[in-house]
Amino acid sequence: MIKETPMVKSIQSVLIFVSDMDRSVTFYRDVLGLSVLSSNPAITEFEMGGITFGLQYMPAGARNNGMAVTIDFAVDDIQAMIDKLEAKGVAFVAKELDQPFNKLAKFQDPDGNLLGFIEQTA
Incomplete structure (x- = not known):
């Protein structure tokens, strides 16, 4: 077997x-x-x-580098999500909206955790 x-x-x-x-x-x-x-x-x-x-x-201060994480959320309309979050005061640290296979936007939560949105384009 x-x-x-x-x-x-x-x-x-x-x-x-x-x-x-x-x-x-x-x-x-x-x-x-x-x-x-x-x-x-x-x-x-x-x-x-x-x-x-x-x-x-x-x-605060109890975390170590081994606990770092990045989370990307799948979305259907990345520009609408960017607009929604920017209207609520969220600043984006990166926007790559012209990639061949997907669009990507990165931002941080209140603790500095890196989050992102991904819209599949291909």
Whole structure:
């Protein structure tokens, strides 16, 4: 009998660390428009297409470089999302809107975590 090689099937959840839970929940809920599944002072979870996206409280200065993360959100209309976030005061650190296969825009959350939008064009 041939034994199958174990494989990763999909991403189940993504968790990022934040220093101010209230400020971060406001950003992800009110600026990005994510729906809160559950929340307490230590962890807040949002649902995104079958993946749990969570925020976990960690005091400022307690993180190390091994905890850095970049998250890119798939969108259908990147310019509309850029306009929406800029209207709410979000500054973009990069916009690459003329790439051959996708459009990309990067911004930061209140803790400086790098986030992005990707619109597939090909």
